[in-house]
Amino acid sequence: MTTPRGYENLVQCPYNKVHQVENGRRFQTHLIRCRREYEKTHSTEKVYCPFNTTHLINELERGLHMETCPDRVAVDKFVAPIVDSSNSLYKNDSIKMFSTPSTADDWDAQPPTEAYNPEKYCEENNIIRKCNGMQPAQRKAFRQNEHLRLGNIREHQ
Ligand SMILES: [Zn+2]
Numbered sequence: 001m002t003t004p005r006g007y008e009n010l011v012q013c014p015y016n017k018v019h020q021v022e023n024g025r026r027f028q029t030h031l032i033r034c035r036r037e038y039e040k041t042h043s044t045e046k047v048y049c050p051f052n053t054t055h056l057i058n059e060l061e062r063g064l065h066m067e068t069c070p071d072r073v074a075v076d077k078f079v080a081p082i083v084d085s086s087n088s089l090y091k092n093d094s095i096k097m098f099s100t101p102s103t104a105d106d107w108d109a110q111p112p113t114e115a116y117n118p119e120k121y122c123e124e125n126n127i128i129r130k131c132n133g134m135q136p137a138q139r140k141a142f143r144q145n146e147h148l149r150l151g152n153i154r155e156h157q
Pocket residue numbers: 013014015016019030031034
């Protein structure tokens with residue numbers, strides 16, 4: 001089956017496989033109309049977008065949404081260990097927290113003889129990756145949590 005010229009960019013409507021609509025604005029309009037019609041006669045299951053929990057989408061549209069979600073870029077970054085500004089941000093904290101070598105000894109399973117290496121530590125514990133892709137508010141909350149967690153560990157030493 002060959003695709004006619006100018007029709008390479010067709011998207012299949014999630015509500016009716018027979019609907020093949022040109023991608024872009026036209027498809028968006030179609031989707032809204034088709035969804036409305038579909039919801040009149042069917043009950044639809046709603047799911048949250050894995051990239052952004054403020055996106056509530058119909059289960060049927062999930063695959064489509066995941067391909068087009070504007071927040072997908074941030075999560076791609078989350079998967080790939082890209083070093084960004086949050087790296088240096090976290091590093092500063094780590095250096096401050098581990099300035100005394102005696103406390104670093106009890107930190108997780110780090111061998112006591114090994115000098116603390118924030119970069120290696122973060123790499124091993126996925127901390128940089130967790131920071132990536134977060135919104136500034138989330139990042140702040142994450143760092144506050146880390147402070148609390150580290151505070152607890154210190155108290156129990
Ligand atoms: Zn449709």
